Amino acid sequence: MPHALVVAEIAEDGKVKKATLAAVSFAKKARPAVGGSFSILVLGGSARAAAAELAGYGAAKVLVCEDPSLAKYTAEHYAPTVAEVGKTFSLVVATATSEGKDLMPRVAARLDAAYAGDCADVLVDGTSLRYKRPMYAGNAFGTVELTTPIHVATARQSEFDPAAPSGGSSPIEAVPKVAPGAAASRVEVVSLEAVKSERPELTEARVVVSGGRALKEQFFQVLEPLAQALGAAIGASRAAVDAGYAPGDYQVGQTGKIVAPELYVAIGISGAIQHIAGMKSSKVIVAINKDAEAPIFQIADYGLVADLFQAVPALTAELKKRKP
Amino acid sequence: MKVLVSLKRVSDPDNANKIKIAASGNAVDTAGLEWKTNPFDEYALEAALRLTENGKAPKLRLGEVVVVTLGPKECEQTLRAALATGADRAIRVDATDDALDGRLVALALKNLVGTEKPDLVLLGKQAVDGDSNQVGQRLAELLDWPQATFAATIREEAGALLVGREVDGGVLTLRVKLPAVVTVDLRIVSPTSVYSAHTEAAHKYAEGVRFAPLPAIMAAKKKPLDTKTLAELVPGAALSTRALKFEKPAARSAGIKVKDVSELVDKLMNVSKVL
Numbered sequence: 001m002p003h004a005l006v007v008a009e010i011a012e013d014g015k016v017k018k019a020t021l022a023a024v025s026f027a028k029k030a031r032p033a034v035g036g037s038f039s040i041l042v043l044g045g046s047a048r049a050a051a052a053e054l055a056g057y058g059a060a061k062v063l064v065c066e067d068p069s070l071a072k073y074t075a076e077h078y079a080p081t082v083a084e085v086g087k088t089f090s091l092v093v094a095t096a097t098s099e100g101k102d103l104m105p106r107v108a109a110r111l112d113a114a115y116a117g118d119c120a121d122v123l124v125d126g127t128s129l130r131y132k133r134p135m136y137a138g139n140a141f142g143t144v145e146l147t148t149p150i151h152v153a154t155a156r157q158s159e160f161d162p163a164a165p166s167g168g169s170s171p172i173e174a175v176p177k178v179a180p181g182a183a184a185s186r187v188e189v190v191s192l193e194a195v196k197s198e199r200p201e202l203t204e205a206r207v208v209v210s211g212g213r214a215l216k217e218q219f220f221q222v223l224e225p226l227a228q229a230l231g232a233a234i235g236a237s238r239a240a241v242d243a244g245y246a247p248g249d250y251q252v253g254q255t256g257k258i259v260a261p262e263l264y265v266a267i268g269i270s271g272a273i274q275h276i277a278g279m280k281s282s283k284v285i286v287a288i289n290k291d292a293e294a295p296i297f298q299i300a301d302y303g304l305v306a307d308l309f310q311a312v313p314a315l316t317a318e319l320k321k322r323k324p
Numbered sequence: 325m326k327v328l329v330s331l332k333r334v335s336d337p338d339n340a341n342k343i344k345i346a347a348s349g350n351a352v353d354t355a356g357l358e359w360k361t362n363p364f365d366e367y368a369l370e371a372a373l374r375l376t377e378n379g380k381a382p383k384l385r386l387g388e389v390v391v392v393t394l395g396p397k398e399c400e401q402t403l404r405a406a407l408a409t410g411a412d413r414a415i416r417v418d419a420t421d422d423a424l425d426g427r428l429v430a431l432a433l434k435n436l437v438g439t440e441k442p443d444l445v446l447l448g449k450q451a452v453d454g455d456s457n458q459v460g461q462r463l464a465e466l467l468d469w470p471q472a473t474f475a476a477t478i479r480e481e482a483g484a485l486l487v488g489r490e491v492d493g494g495v496l497t498l499r500v501k502l503p504a505v506v507t508v509d510l511r512i513v514s515p516t517s518v519y520s521a522h523t524e525a526a527h528k529y530a531e532g533v534r535f536a537p538l539p540a541i542m543a544a545k546k547k548p549l550d551t552k553t554l555a556e557l558v559p560g561a562a563l564s565t566r567a568l569k570f571e572k573p574a575a576r577s578a579g580i581k582v583k584d585v586s587e588l589v590d591k592l593m594n595v596s597k598v599l
């Protein structure tokens with residue numbers, strides 16, 4: 001009976017990326033339509049520890065593929081094995097991280113399967129699955145059906161709560177690496193310039209403080225103390241990134257990160273639709289902007305019309321005073 | 325270098341918040357919206373032009389850029405605009421928008437690559453109407469070529485490209501030997517993001533994409549534009565992704581304006597209870 005397969009992702013330190021647990025939740029939701037169970041596949045240079053970690057989530061099996069050529073992720077090396085294992089399943093899903101979005105369409109092509117990316121929901125209708133996807137920068141949701149025997153999907157992390165460990169221990173099974181095609185010998189990972197930050201991970205933080213073009217060169221000088229006081233991650237608008245005030249992976253929006261924290265504070269951000277696409281599922285939105293007509297106020301729960309260079313330090317001081 | 329660039333015509337992304345759902349619920353009503361080239365594809369074209377010139381003397385073309393679109397006759401406007409901007413030739417694959425999905429577009433492009441034999445295919449990382457983000461990766465697999473998605477920088481080396489990719493944790497640099505597939509992200513059009521083998525390391529481009537000068541728009545009318553049909557390139561083409569329903573997301577209404585930071589903190593602590 002074909003079931004669901006989750007493709008896990010390992011962090012630099014060899015641990016399972018928390019993002020993977022969104023795909024596990026997706027598979028759990030979808031499994032009634034695909035035979036009732038799901039398995040997890042993990043690949044890496046050394047993936048045993050991660051496999052052991054993954055054995056606690058109620059999977060029928062945890063499949064491990066270890067090979068030195070998998071130590072650094074490349075789609076060309078990963079896709080053949082994921083497709084080979086995936087071809088005995090009817091749904092293959094990963095989380096829509098930059099790795100998941102790079103890998104899964106390639107896997108889909110190898111399986112000649114249709115692909116539904118960045119899904120906000122999976123709908124079970126008897127034995128068929130439908131996928132609800134944001135389109136037009138989040139201004140419409142499309143419900144799509146895939147008509148190939150195998151479906152490939154990625155899950156939007158902010159829309160699926162991380163699966164909780166379910167106790168028990170899934171059997172762990174080794175699978176061989178499938179020899180890749182010519183493409184793999186023509187790609188080489190040169191370097192990863194990781195952006196180091198003391199702050200929590202943007203997509204997992206409970207509070208996000210984001211800054212726009214208005215912050216200029218004082219981006220971190222102004223935002224860091226507030227983020228500190230709130231225990232928040234820092235995000236940015238595209239304009240702030242383009243101007244070089246913040247690194248590229250801070251960008252929130254249609255083409256940046258999608259976040260849905262408890263509290264999102266937009267500072268000196270006008271509220272372009274592409275920005276809103278990345279944060280409008282936040283529980284509470286605060287906007288600070290000196291222009292009372294800025295579109296961001298149309299979606300903010302609390303708006304403060306003020307000059308940010310005064311308001312942000314004042315807010316930081318107020319927070320410290322009330323919540324020392 | 326010969327570069328193939330795919331261009332999709334999309335409804336104006338800056339008006340995406342005005343899109344309506346057709347009464348039937350199973351289509352997006354784009355009436356009244358303006359068509360534009362998918363912004364990421366405009367960036368891909370700019371990157372292709374930068375890779376086929378010396379940045380100092382961009383009038384002298386040092387390679388070939390072929391642009392392709394899949395869509396109805398009206399899409400030829402998109403191609404003409406690209407020809408005016410500097411592309412050499414254009415191909416339109418005739419198909420209605422609702423007869424296409426990511427799988428079919430990739431299959432058709434694969435076939436075109438077979439006849440055009442480019443060294444590089446450059447695409448946008450996603451089309452901003454469907455936000456589907458799959459064609460480039462699929463095409464790379466079909467060709468058994470290396471892929472570099474979400475590119476923010478490209479530097480040409482002998483027979484290879486050094487590509488800086490925007491990933492979750494920072495910037496990941498890949499070296500891909502040509503021929504290869506590259507999909508581009510927003511930052512690819514910054515002043516120091518793309519260097520062909522002919523462009524000096526000290527050269528800085530103007531921010532953003534270049535515009536077509538008026539005479540070029542006239543001249544572009546004479547540049548070759550071929551048409552093919554989808555059935556020719558993908559015999560028996562059938563959709564494998566179907567939209568059943570569209571809906572607008574739950575609207576978020578404007579809240580209140582607070583008078584100062586003290587009121588703001590009060591609300592956050594006592595009303596929303598998020599602090």
Ligand SMILES: Cc1cc2nc3c(=O)[nH]c(=O)nc-3n(C[C@H](O)[C@H](O)[C@H](O)COP(=O)(O)OP(=O)(O)OC[C@H]3O[C@@H](n4cnc5c(N)ncnc54)[C@H](O)[C@@H]3O)c2cc1C
Pocket residue numbers: 211212213214236237238239240251252253254255256257267268269270271272273274275278288289290291294306307308309337363364452
């Ligand atoms: C294909 C495409 C994809 C895109 N993807 C994204 C994306 O993922 N994320 C994204 O953010 N954008 C994206 N954009 C860009 C988007 O359209 C906007 O250009 C961008 O979000 C604007 O950033 P901003 O709000 O910081 O700048 P601006 O629009 O310049 O707004 C600055 C704001 O700061 C306010 N301000 C100025 N000075 C002060 C002060 N002293 N105190 C308080 N307020 C002040 C102003 O009133 C203004 O509202 C995309 C665009 C395209 C075409």
Ligand SMILES: Nc1ncnc2c1ncn2[C@@H]1O[C@H](COP(=O)(O)O)[C@@H](O)[C@H]1O
Pocket residue numbers: 330331332333362364365392393394395424426429446447448449450451452454455456457458459460
């Ligand atoms: N109909 C089309 N015509 C030309 N190019 C397309 C078409 N559809 C998708 N593409 C290309 O594929 C890229 C990724 O699109 P998508 O995977 O649909 O988000 C786009 O940026 C285009 O370059």
